[in-house]
Amino acid sequence: MKTVLVAGGAGYIGSHMVAHLVENGYRVIVADNLSTGHRDAVKDVPLYVGDIRDGAFLDRIFSENSIDGVINFAACSLVGESVKKPLKYYANNVMGSVSMLDAMRRHGIGYIVFSSTAATYGEPEKQPIEEQDRTDPTNPYGATKLAIEGMLKWCEKAYGIRYAALRYFNAAGAAPEKGIGEDHAPETHLIPIVLAAALGKRSHIGIFGQDYPTPDGTCIRDYIHVKDLARAHLLALLHLEKTGESGIFNLGSGTGYSVKEIVETARRITGRPIPEKIEPRRPGDPSVLIAANKKAAEVLGFTPQLGLDAIIADAWAWHSSHPEGFGDRV
Numbered sequence: 468m469k470t471v472l473v474a475g476g477a478g479y480i481g482s483h484m485v486a487h488l489v490e491n492g493y494r495v496i497v498a499d500n501l502s503t504g505h506r507d508a509v510k511d512v513p514l515y516v517g518d519i520r521d522g523a524f525l526d527r528i529f530s531e532n533s534i535d536g537v538i539n540f541a542a543c544s545l546v547g548e549s550v551k552k553p554l555k556y557y558a559n560n561v562m563g564s565v566s567m568l569d570a571m572r573r574h575g576i577g578y579i580v581f582s583s584t585a586a587t588y589g590e591p592e593k594q595p596i597e598e599q600d601r602t603d604p605t606n607p608y609g610a611t612k613l614a615i616e617g618m619l620k621w622c623e624k625a626y627g628i629r630y631a632a633l634r635y636f637n638a639a640g641a642a643p644e645k646g647i648g649e650d651h652a653p654e655t656h657l658i659p660i661v662l663a664a665a666l667g668k669r670s671h672i673g674i675f676g677q678d679y680p681t682p683d684g685t686c687i688r689d690y691i692h693v694k695d696l697a698r699a700h701l702l703a704l705l706h707l708e709k710t711g712e713s714g715i716f717n718l719g720s721g722t723g724y725s726v727k728e729i730v731e732t733a734r735r736i737t738g739r740p741i742p743e744k745i746e747p748r749r750p751g752d753p754s755v756l757i758a759a760n761k762k763a764a765e766v767l768g769f770t771p772q773l774g775l776d777a778i779i780a781d782a783w784a785w786h787s788s789h790p791e792g793f794g795d796r797v
């Protein structure tokens with residue numbers, strides 16, 4: 468494995484992937500339509516600006532570069548938006564993957580690592596959630612990712628394309644030493660919003676519900692550092708190359724933190740007050756999501772190394788040094 472195509476590489480998780488690959492000596496090509504990604508997040512590698520749904524665009528990339536494997540982050544990823552605009556999610560996510568797999572088939576590319584999500588499980592029946600547990604997404608975002616997992620299985624049988632579908636739990640953190648971090652507009656994720664409140668860019672953090680069946684009444688999630696995620700993707704790609712064994716893997720720490728614990732940790736790490744207000748529940752939020760992460764450890768040799776303090780400290784270093792993110796909003 469020498470050259471890797473990272474689709475969606477200018478986005479949040481994608482850009483950390485690119486940095487990790489570069490650091491480990493790989494040649495990286497990025498494809499991104501820059502609809503949510505940032506040119507400045509991938510300054511040091513070739514960037515093809517275009518949409519992966521455009522087969523001619525992918526043909527050009529695969530013809531001009533000798534690509535050994537693909538990591539596909541290119542997708543729409545807002546749960547709330549997906550409920551309001553399901554067709555946008557099917558058109559972008561499912562059609563994007565159809566187009567990518569078809570181009571891989573045409574060009575004889577054998578390996579893909581695909582960004583899936585814990586949203587494929589929906590409301591889980593038990594914790595921690597294992598890969599073979601029931602998948603029953605409660606929003607179109609999760610449904611499109613599950614549909615693509617199905618497609619990957621059939622494409623492996625038909626075309627021999629090996630895949631790893633990685634179901635992320637809550638991606639967070641940044642790589643401030645590399646000048647990259649989380650910059651979404653609108654921002655919906657808990658940790659960047661808490662840190663915006665610490666910076667005084669928001670008046671407070673609204674806590675969505677304090678009446679969940681958890682010890683402090685707020686939702687529990689499994690946060691994983693984006694640098695750990697990047698490491699897991701490379702291990703998955705190398706695993707495919709070495710063994711040819713496709714699979715689906717949870718990526719999580721195996722530990723849950725409540726919303727209140729996140730806010731408290733952010734207060735400690737930033738030294739800022741961070742006012743909070745209890746607000747109504749956000750529709751569709753499961754009370755607890757925690758990954759069983761044994762399969763990734765046993766098969767891929769992946770265990771997360773960075774805990775919650777490192778996640779929040781890195782995110783804080785990025786947000787406090789880049790209060791306007793990449794500063795490329797028009």
Ligand code: UFG
Nearest residue numbers: 584585586637655656657660673674675686688726749752
């Ligand atoms: N939350 C708040 N206030 C906020 C924002 C979030 O209380 O202002 C709470 C949410 O209710 C939730 C927790 O913080 O309990 C985490 O919320 P995020 O929006 O940061 O993340 P989610 O767990 O909702 O979503 C994540 C990924 C999705 C993925 C989903 C799987 O971001 O891509 O997990 O369920 F689909």
